[in-house]
Amino acid sequence: MASLATQCYAAGQYNYQGWKDMFYCISPHSWAYMGVALSIGLSIIGAAWGIFITGSSLLGSSIKMPRIKSKNLISVIFCEAVAIYGVIIAIILLTKCENLPKDLTPLNHDTVNTFIIKLIIDDQALWSAFAIFGAGISVGLSNLFCGVCVGVTGAGCALSDAQTPSTFVKILIIEIFGSALGLFGVIIGIIQAGKA
Amino acid sequence: MLGLEMVSFNADDGYPEAIIRSLRKGFLKEETYNQLKACSNLNEFKLVLEDTDYGSYIVNEANPIEIVVLKKKCKEKLMSEITHLIGQSTQPLTGFLQMMLHGYQIENVVGVIEGVKNDQPLELLLKGLDPLGYFPELKNIRTVEGDDYATLYQQVLVDLPIGNYFRKFLEVCIGSIGNDGAIKKDARFISDLMKDYKAEKIKNMLKKIWIGEFHRYCMQLPDVSRQVMDDLLKFESDCMTIQIIFNSIDIKGLSDARGREGERRKYINNLGKLFINLISIIGYLYPDRDRELTEADNFDKLKDACKGFEYERMLQQVSDIPSSKQGGDFGGKNDGGANQYASTMSIDDVMFTEKSKRYSMAFENQFHYGVFYAYLKLREMEIKNIVWLAELVSIGVPRQMPGWSKFVVPFKYHKEEVQQN
Known part of the structure; x- marks a missing residue:
């Protein structure tokens, strides 16, 4: 499927088309790496936030009841798992990023407007970059x-x-369901980035 | 933060909240109460208590322990927990905890002023104070000599943590006396005023101001804390109102038309247009039932005034109704010995039970400040229970007397209700 940029180029319209052009002017590499950053960054914010919510309550409770402290480390580990999901997806996305063409030189040197020239990268690269970006957002936010x-x-x-x-044990089961939410994001993220 | 207490609460207050919740485990169980009831003297009583959280505070006391000392030690334990929490918290929780104690501090300050007035030595006075309301500045009251209340106010009271309430109190009084509209505030006036008011009255007024201020403080807190505290304070205030009206029914000066409008209003939290501008009025009964409550001069009218609220149900449980009590006094109703042991619920018992239930319920919600207040109140009730049982044990009241069952175990009602459903 021809992208909007290619259509424009084919029609001989090199000029500014509207604010949407902005996205095409950003290098696909930038999109892809942004996806990686979001997937790991948001996941770790989520994990850290969870650990501090659990941690401060755990700390206060274990003053009077020291017996709960090692048992409840499980909650902290569940939060930690969320960060691990983020790391895994970030690594998968990074390998996908390497499939992007390194050389993004413009196809046509005749054009006056350099910004428009940049748009004319091959569609597959652009598609992959957006897929990686989307996967990063899904994984990051869900985690x-x-x-x-x-x-x-x-x-x-x-x-x-x-x-x-x-x-x-009863609350632990609920907690396991909670931590499954992150896994959903991971699955969708892998599918999203699958063809990138 | 946008009502997201779940996310943001623990950043500042998670640790103290968890401490207070694990302290909840220390409340005496029903079994402990049964053990306490089974004691035949105070030595045994103390032995049972030593196995509880109170143990380390009473273990070094001489046998047999005096009930006054027992009470004081129990309260000291509670106070040490609260001060620990104050040390471990940040604003606005610190302010909340401190404000919680202001009510007890007011009682102490008024008590000390009254004692100093009667030339009692300050050391003795300080020993007899409620540990919950103790603060180091109390010693400064010593500096006052004779009738010089203006100096007392200007130099000592204003600097106290509760000075704000004294300032408001004076504003209220002067405002109500100076009917010409001009509020005079010179020193001479203050000393006249302090002489006119009885200590009990000053205390009541100050507490009224304090509850209003406390409520206002709670209104600034995040959503969940605000709702829980709003409910607790309103309920408490309503209970106090109903109790005052109930107790004043038999008193001539308070229940006739003039007393109802004037004198009685001054004691009641959520009645009283007198000072409406200066003291915020709180309670569910205000303003809807204001007129009905003011006009209530017998029990049925009081019950009608509370119609539709849960207070109606509470009042129905009350068995010693003032007007029927009169009949009994004059021999109109002779129950004989048979009914003597039947359990009766006075209005205090009913309120005590209901309050205990309310405070227990505050623990059902997480991420709010109400638990701190509820904990303080429930512990205070527990100490009341212990002292009550200790007195029964020391006097040696027969087992079949209804007094033995007049204690309330917290967190019990909820469990019962759940089992019923």
């Missing part, structure tokens, strides 16, 4: 909220375990 979710549940888990030890 951000997954981390917060697991963190809040983990805080509740620590508090209730201190009161009634029998609730620990």
